[in-house]
Amino acid sequence: MRSPRDSTHAVLACGEVRTCLLPSFQPLDTRAAAHLLQLRSDERVLVSERPQVYALSPDTLTGVDCRLPAAGGAKVRAVGTVVARAALTEGRVLQATAYFRAPAAGPDRRQPWGHYLVRPGVLEPFGKLPEQALAQGILRDPQKGELHLGLIAEGLLAQLRRHPLLDRKAPFKSRATRLRWVALRASDGEGASIERFTLAEDELRTVELRVPAAEEASAVAGLCEDLALHDWLLxxxxxxxxxxxxxxxxxxxxxxxxxxxxxxxxxxxxxxxxxxxxxxxxxxxxxxxxxxxxxxxxxxxxxxxxxxxxxxxxxxxxxxxx
Structure with a gap:
């Protein structure tokens, strides 16, 4: 699980997707969608019209230095950057995603920020990473002081909802949904698999995956966005x-x-x-x-x-x- 811009070998990736109805009476066309999702001036919005109109924003990075959610009382501190991005489907359904990936081990001491910035979307633990404990902990609600991917995704969603392009007159009432996901590295020679998909309370869904090491984290995030979109529709x-x-x-x-x-x-x-x-x-x-x-x-x-x-x-x- 790596990024096209980084060769870091990760043993897991984690993320959260927020999905909602765009607060606009009319759906946005491709030009307006690109304008809405232009989160950075140095990278363009990816827009496709086949087989449906779909727009994907450039990635943005949020620097973090905090504890990671981990089960069983494990204490994991990590430093690095979280990727956030947004997508709009048919000018009607808006999604925001925050995710990161992590290697099996990191340096024992905190490095200068330049070290982390050249590894976008990577959180490096101090010492060895307890993979299973983190995989279990990331799917529960974070505790005080722990990384909260949902807040990063929600912050991006709130920013986009305030965009002057939107009239804030949704054509019908609906609720936003949340999908938390974790992807562990599959064993050598094994393909991707879904280990568990759960519908929880308060519009929360969780999904556990296994993916080959060569699979890019952005592609895993894309799969989870697609799952979140169709779950929201249902x-x-x-x-x-x-x-x-x-x-x-x-x-x-x-x-x-x-x-x-x-x-x-x-x-x-x-x-x-x-x-x-x-x-x-x-x-x-x-x-x-x-x-x-x-x-x-x-x-x-x-x-x-x-x-x-x-x-x-x-x-x-x-x-x-x-």
Whole structure:
């Protein structure tokens, strides 16, 4: 797990993704999306229009010197930089990610900042890194004084939400979700795998991965962003159906409740559209259990059935008026 700009050999990578609806009544086009995500003047925003409109910001770095979350009472201090970036899908769904990777061991003494700046996105521990303890600790809520990747991601998200391009008039109500992830290095000769995916309370999801040492940390972050995006879509549409009171109301009320899903969300479902091909097969695991696309297709069919049912009385009225 390394960066294209750095040859540091990491034994794990960790991150958190925050996903939310863009606070704008109209989705942003590609030019506006690029303007929104221009976090640095020296690097351009990556924009693609196929198979869907997608924009990815340049990386930004946050310097840290603090304890890392670790299970079992392990005390781990690390110094380095955390990568943060943002993505916008179809001008509608905004994501912010913060992540880092760490080697098996670091220097016993703190180095000058120049040492860390030439290793972007790397946190070096003091001495040996307790990999398993850190992997377990990163998925729980950080304690006081520990690194909080979610706050870094949330800070970037808040910055983008205040951008003057946005009118702060979202077309419907929704909640943000959080996905925490940790990727340990796979054994030699083994491919990438998903060890565990968990739905926790308060819109929190956690995922544990194994990835080959040669896989770039940015690609792992991209996989987790894709997972977070589609989990947010499922969560949002399920909540939309739950609050629409299908069966208890009808006619215009049902159409109004379901229209945001049709107008803004149903066309966004496209797993693996922006995932590194080497990691794409991991989606097959999620399709088997918990069955992301099966659930999505069921929700889409339910919405279409309800809209068809509401159209029948209107058709009858039109025929009767002839």
């Amino acid at each position: 969560t949002t549409v399920v909540r939309m159906l739950d609050t629409s009171r299908l069966g208890a109301s009808g006619g215009a009320a049902t159409v109004l409740a379901l229209r945001p899903a049709v107008d803004h969300l149903l066309h966004l479902w496209m797993p693996r559209a922006h995932v590194d091909p080497a990691l794409g097969p991991l989606w097959e695991v999620l399709e088997r259990e918990p069955g992301f696309s099966r659930q999505w297709q069921t929700l889409v069919q339910r919405i279409r059935d309800q809209l068809a049912l509401q159209a029948i009385p209107l058709l009858r009225e039109a025929l009767a008026s002839r």
